[in-house]
Amino acid sequence: MNNDTNRNEMDDIICLDVLPKEPDRLMKELAEGKMVVARSKNDFMYILDFNNEFHMFRHTPGNYEGSRKCFPKDEKHTAVVRNLANLADALFAAEYDKDMNIYGVMASAEYGILSMFPGHDREADGEIEFYIPQSQEELEEQEE
Numbered sequence: 001m002n003n004d005t006n007r008n009e010m011d012d013i014i015c016l017d018v019l020p021k022e023p024d025r026l027m028k029e030l031a032e033g034k035m036v037v038a039r040s041k042n043d044f045m046y047i048l049d050f051n052n053e054f055h056m057f058r059h060t061p062g063n064y065e066g067s068r069k070c071f072p073k074d075e076k077h078t079a080v081v082r083n084l085a086n087l088a089d090a091l092f093a094a095e096y097d098k099d100m101n102i103y104g105v106m107a108s109a110e111y112g113i114l115s116m117f118p119g120h121d122r123e124a125d126g127e128i129e130f131y132i133p134q135s136q137e138e139l140e141e142q143e144e
Contacts, residue, residue, distance in 0.1 A: 016112050017093045021088065026081070037091070038090075043060050044058070052072070057106060061110060
């Protein structure tokens, strides 16, 4: 494999972060060019700050359609976007290569979020347990 192949594989990666529900943090992530994903129950809203406008996309998993609206980045609409931090059940930031298809980024982010936080057990969502398997040597020591 050459370096071009490795580079292209890396360009297709979307990095997801769980964000605190803080309006200032939400705005900071948007200012850095990231997509912010607000989840409320089973609805997802994707927010982008692009060309001095807020681009907002809404989708419910399992539906074939969604909606899209653009708003000027003025005081009124900035307040609306900031308030999403208070209204959403959870916030996420998606960092991605800007050459990627935006709808593909949204679909991948949604899939990733649903994989980590399926929403069937609202209390357990957000609690991630990591399991590190024991080596064969450690297992043999325990058996003795």
